[in-house]
Amino acid sequence: MSKVGQWFKRRFKELDHLEEYFPLLFTRWQAAIWGGSVLAVAFGWRFITSDWPYPVKLTACVVALFFAGYYVWRADHVRLQPAFAITKVIPQTWIDPDSGKHAMAYYFEVVNKSETTSILEAEAQLSEITPAVENLEWLPVHLEQKHDRSDPREKTFNLHPGKTKHIDFVSAFEKSNRFTVLHIVSYANKQVVGTERRRLKITVTGKDVPALSKWFDVYFDLDGFFVCEME
Helix, strand or coil: CCHHHHHHHHHHHHHHHHHHHHHHHHHCHHHHHHCCHHHHHHHHHHHHCCCCCHHHHHHHHHHHHHHHHHHHHHHHHHHHCCCEEEEEEEEEEEECCCCCCEEEEEEEEEEECCCCCCEEEEEEEEEEEECCCCCCCCCCEEECECCCCCCCCCCCEEECCCCEEEEEEEEEECCCCEEEECECCCCCCCEEECCCCEEEEEEEEECCEEEEEEEEEEEECCCCCEEEEEC
C-alpha cells in the first residue's frame, strides 16, 4: 500500500468519535468549526481560487472545515478520555535459596492514559491460553497486584490520571518443564505443564472504560530460560 493510501487508512480509523462530535457541532458549531480553520485554510483556499463551479468550491470548503474541526477536537478529546494502555512487560530474577536454581518472573504495567479522569474498579485478568491447557477451566482469572498482601487478594483497583499499576503475571525456574500463573484463586491450579510455546491473553477492564486485551508469548528458550514477551 502506498504512503498516501496508508495516510487515508489512518484518517478513516480516526473517525471513531464522530457520534460524539456531531452533538457538539450542533450546540457549539462556531467553536468547533473555527477551532480547525487554521488547519483547513490551505486546503480550502485551493478550492476557492480554482476554476471549479461555485457550489463545488463551497462544498469543498465546508467539508474541509468540518473535518479539520473534528480532528482538532478529537485530539484533545482522546487526550482527556480515560483509557488503558499496557506499556511493557518487566522481568524479575532471583536465586531460590532452597534449590539454588535461577528463577524468572514477569509482571506488566497498566497505565491510565487520561490526563484528567480516574478509572475506577479496574481488573486485570488472564482470559485465554493457546494452545489450550487441560485442568485450567477456571479462566478467566484475576491476577495478583504487585505488593498486595491482603487476604483475600484484591480483585479491583483504582487508577488515577497518568498513574501506573504493576500486575504480577507468570514465573518459572530455569530449565523447568512448567511455569506458574500468578493468579489470586487459592484453590485453583496455577501450574502450566510443558515447554511448548504458548500465547496468553490479558484483558483489563474498568468502570465506564473500553476493555483492553493484549497477547503475550510465553516460552522456554534454547538454553532453558523462561521468557515472556508482549506481542
